[in-house]
Amino acid sequence: MNLILALLPLIICDTPAKCEYEEILGKWTLSIGAMEADTLRDCQTLAPVTTASTIEIELAKPNLVLDKEGTTIGNWTRVSWEGVSIFMDKKHYFTFWKYEKKGEDFVTDCTRTMQGWAREDVVAPKELACWSAIKIGNNGKSEQPAPRPVERSIPQNKNYDYFYNSEGVRMVTDTMTLEAAVAIDESIARSTRFVRPHPPSPRPTNEARLAQFPKSLDWSNMTGRDYTTPVYNQFQCGSCYAFGAYSAVESRLLIESKGEIDVSLAMQDIVSCSTYSQKCDGGYAVEVGAWLKDHGTVEYKCFPYEALNDLPCGQKCTQPVRTVHVGSFGYVGGYYGACSEDLMVEELQKGPIPVNIVVVPSLKQLKTEIYYPTEPVEEWNTSVNHIVLLVGYGEEGGQKYWKIKNSWDTTWGDSGYGKIVRGNNTILIESMAEVLSPVVVVPKKALSFLKLLEFWLMAGLAGLVFVMLVVCMSLCCARQHSKGKKSQYQKIGSAGKDSGRARYAD
Ligand SMILES: *[C@@H]1O[C@H](CO)[C@@H](O)[C@H](O)[C@H]1NC(C)=O
Ligand SMILES: *[C@@H]1O[C@H](CO)[C@@H](O)[C@H](O)[C@H]1NC(C)=O
Ligand SMILES: *[C@@H]1O[C@H](CO)[C@@H](O)[C@H](O)[C@H]1NC(C)=O
Numbered sequence: 001m002n003l004i005l006a007l008l009p010l011i012i013c014d015t016p017a018k019c020e021y022e023e024i025l026g027k028w029t030l031s032i033g034a035m036e037a038d039t040l041r042d043c044q045t046l047a048p049v050t051t052a053s054t055i056e057i058e059l060a061k062p063n064l065v066l067d068k069e070g071t072t073i074g075n076w077t078r079v080s081w082e083g084v085s086i087f088m089d090k091k092h093y094f095t096f097w098k099y100e101k102k103g104e105d106f107v108t109d110c111t112r113t114m115q116g117w118a119r120e121d122v123v124a125p126k127e128l129a130c131w132s133a134i135k136i137g138n139n140g141k142s143e144q145p146a147p148r149p150v151e152r153s154i155p156q157n158k159n160y161d162y163f164y165n166s167e168g169v170r171m172v173t174d175t176m177t178l179e180a181a182v183a184i185d186e187s188i189a190r191s192t193r194f195v196r197p198h199p200p201s202p203r204p205t206n207e208a209r210l211a212q213f214p215k216s217l218d219w220s221n222m223t224g225r226d227y228t229t230p231v232y233n234q235f236q237c238g239s240c241y242a243f244g245a246y247s248a249v250e251s252r253l254l255i256e257s258k259g260e261i262d263v264s265l266a267m268q269d270i271v272s273c274s275t276y277s278q279k280c281d282g283g284y285a286v287e288v289g290a291w292l293k294d295h296g297t298v299e300y301k302c303f304p305y306e307a308l309n310d311l312p313c314g315q316k317c318t319q320p321v322r323t324v325h326v327g328s329f330g331y332v333g334g335y336y337g338a339c340s341e342d343l344m345v346e347e348l349q350k351g352p353i354p355v356n357i358v359v360v361p362s363l364k365q366l367k368t369e370i371y372y373p374t375e376p377v378e379e380w381n382t383s384v385n386h387i388v389l390l391v392g393y394g395e396e397g398g399q400k401y402w403k404i405k406n407s408w409d410t411t412w413g414d415s416g417y418g419k420i421v422r423g424n425n426t427i428l429i430e431s432m433a434e435v436l437s438p439v440v441v442v443p444k445k446a447l448s449f450l451k452l453l454e455f456w457l458m459a460g461l462a463g464l465v466f467v468m469l470v471v472c473m474s475l476c477c478a479r480q481h482s483k484g485k486k487s488q489y490q491k492i493g494s495a496g497k498d499s500g501r502a503r504y505a506d
């Protein structure tokens, strides 16, 4: 079982909705409900709210939000294929494209959105409004619904023992043989549950910009110092996005605190609590970023990771306060589709970033050498299915590489790390890098580890006083001893206390 788990660290999925750039561009009407204080409402599963206001906007190239007059009022990005983030009016509007389960299959409608979340674009916003949008056609009227079936990929081989769970995610049974598990594992990259489009190809490397930065960098060894946190194991839960994003935040905390704050955060908190991603069925680092900006998270020990989809959202700490937030999040380049090698290198100067990659079977064999897949290019130039942390880059024997930290335990790769060919979008690593930065520890509610620090400081002080007392007492004692009157000292002590109490009683 453990061996199978170790072999099957799945992998991002996402919602069934898949909408292309070209079909999203154009005019939309946003229907927005009232801002309310309950910020934990899950707009996606709530009944449609009453519209309090409507806005007509245009989502224009490359990432501009225009008003009715064509004036730029904000920016937007696709959230992979599955959703959209709009920043305007000092607010962040986030939602998924419309999808629906029809029998065993799903339909998606790229002229509609699910009901999503709108908030002040600040850390820990106090209010939330639910909203949804409908595309406006060329005739200026709302477009008719245009549902279309979601293409499901066909299993390559039906001779092994697996099943699809209610969400359509392929699961492995505990009883299966190792061979069967490997067979499934090898087919995962080619046949995940829904056919996913190829992410936008990266922009060509700007060599002049690239040349401005050091030839190499490694956050796991910056002049002898390691700014990464432990190599984790996500087990059989599609939570790579949580590990990629949290490892980035943990490293940024270390970097931004100059090595002072070395803490693991609670990935289970995202898996169990976030409504912006899909628990063990996947998600993206930007969705974790949005959740952390809005709600923050807790330390690892507060909600230890159990790789479980259905673990209820609740922490085991006595008084959990979600204090670790991020100030901003997004795609390298500013929006989905704007990534490039030089921009990734530029962002890496500030700290590690989560990157999306394609897992093909040969990645399992990666050790210390620079990895390039042994599979033909068509097998991996498909769509991303995994997220890891990018911790550095360099060049070895004339070959440029990226250095990644995976969440498949230290048994994978080079003690959990690996080097991937850099510069030609190998396993799509340059197609959609994400950033979560800076880390914001919301003031007034101190982090529990800061509280601990405070506690130890106080304890230290108290200890010091105690030691001084003891030293003093033993000196007294020694003096008494030297006079051969230990019992007398004790009497004096208790007598003093009694008389003291008597005085207070007066
Ligand atoms: C860290 O980097 C230094 C050079 O900067 C190197 O001498 C040392 O061996 C490295 N340490 C590890 C653990 O790789
Ligand atoms: C988008 O708009 C927000 C809010 O005005 C701003 O903070 C952010 O930098 C903008 N992003 C891009 C890529 O322009
Ligand atoms: C990978 O696929 C994309 C999109 O289909 C294509 O533009 C690109 O040239 C391909 N790259 C390689 C190396 O085959």
Ligand SMILES: *[C@@H]1O[C@H](CO)[C@@H](O)[C@H](O)[C@H]1NC(C)=O
Pocket: 372, 377, 399, 421, 424, 426
């Ligand atoms: C990418 O670079 C590697 C290493 O230089 C090379 O072996 C490989 O053929 C290149 N792949 C493509 C698709 O250009």
